[in-house]
Amino acid sequence: MAVEFHELTHHGRGAISVVGVRGEGSDGVLDSCFAPVSGQSFSALKNRPIVYGIWNSTGEDLVVVRIGNDAFEIQCHGSLAAVDAIATDLAAGGAVQSSDAASWTLARNELQAEVAKAMESCLTQRTARHLLQQFQLWGEVNFNDPEIAREALLFTTFGEKLTSPWRIVLCGRPNVGKSSLINVLCGFERAIVHATAGTTRDLVSQHTAIDGWPVELVDSAGIRDEGNAIEQAGIEKARQLIADADLVIHVVDATDDSSFDPLLSQHRAGLVVVNKVDLCQQPAVPQTDCPRMLVSAVTGLGMDDLQAAISKAIVPVVPGDDQLVPVSTMQRRRLEQLA
Known part of the structure; x- marks a missing residue:
């Protein structure tokens, strides 16, 4: 050798x-x-x-x-x-x-080895704990039980995200505070923040963890009809990302009831965040079927509740320790054959 x-x-x-x-x-x-x-x-x-x-x-x-x-x-x-x-x-x-990454592990079979390879791309302690549990389960799984396969396939998306972050897009009209919210959620300033509407001309993304889940927060350009060619290019990118996002957060200004865009909320919005509630006594809260969160990126009011809501939105059900989860395409296909 x-x-x-x-x-x-x-x-x-x-x-x-x-x-x-x-x-x-x-x-x-x-x-x-x-x-x-x-x-x-x-x-x-x-x-x-x-x-x-x-x-x-x-x-x-x-x-x-x-x-x-x-x-x-x-x-x-x-x-x-x-x-x-x-x-x-x-x-x-x-x-x-x-x-041959699998040959460097203690895997008993090729499907268990898939989990070992996934561990190389693990991003947080919480996802690492899930992958360690899956490594054990995939070494013991009974491939004669179709019910086990059907239950496991329900967690396909969850398994995929153990090695790649959930993408969360913050969208809304200019100057509603999307950049400020990103900065607070990340714990440091990454996005440009300015009082002038349309300051964020391009997409700014930042990787962080919310409740232990790896996420990519995307601060989109403010969506509006006017603006120069550079701003419009960023806006078009934002529209494309909204369509592919795991979660869309529609940010509105509590002091401006015209900042709510019904079309955005109809386009896969998962949460509506009413920002700047520290600036008014009666926030302008839009009427929508989406869950609404009242927050202030400046004072921190409501930010803990917002993080909890984001966590629940991206992972509505956390699989138990004994729940088999596919973490690779090979595992998913094998389960589909069995189911």
Whole structure:
């Protein structure tokens, strides 16, 4: 077996990354890249399960852990640059990058291995807990019970979102406070905020977590008929995103009863948020069948309730610990065949 390596953690920024190396001659490849602080070669330290040292090309302090015969884990800094440098050096030393992620897991079958691959793209602690539970369930599932398959397929969308965020689009007329709401929900200022209507000329998106669920908040351009060509291009993008969003939030101004656009609420709006309630004693609350939330992005009034409403809207039912959930296309197709 040739010496192989594979990034075991998600390929992205983090505190720590882990790169697996295996195959006869692995210690020799590591000798060419890694210098233990003891001054000895790595291959001479066969009796040490954990070796601390320096990665030659970057000067980074890291740890190499022996996990079996000719099998090792390089535990390094979680930056992309650090991982890419290790991959480059291992390849230069004769190792081959493995594309078979499943073979690096403890999976009992290919469907369980799909969950292991999904874990590499996990975004929050809450979704990680669900995926760990699914890893166990997919190793024990009874594929002779159509009812199990039918129940699992009810959570197809939920399973897809465990590895990609729910997209939430905030739409509405200019200057109703969409950018300010995005900033409060994210906990820092990302979108441009200005008193001039139409300041947000393009789509601004930010990834965050709400109630532990990964979400992408999209601050759309204010939708209006007038405006220059640049603004209109942003508005057209916003209309396209609204059609594909997992949740549409229609933001209106509590001080302006003309800021409500009935057409927007008819177009898949899930929540109507009445912003700026701190500026008036009697907010202009539109008549609509959609749930309405009264908030102030400035004072924070109603923001906790808004986050709870968003969480309920994107995940109306949270599957129990013993509920099978498909997290990949392969799993979904297998369940459809059984059901």
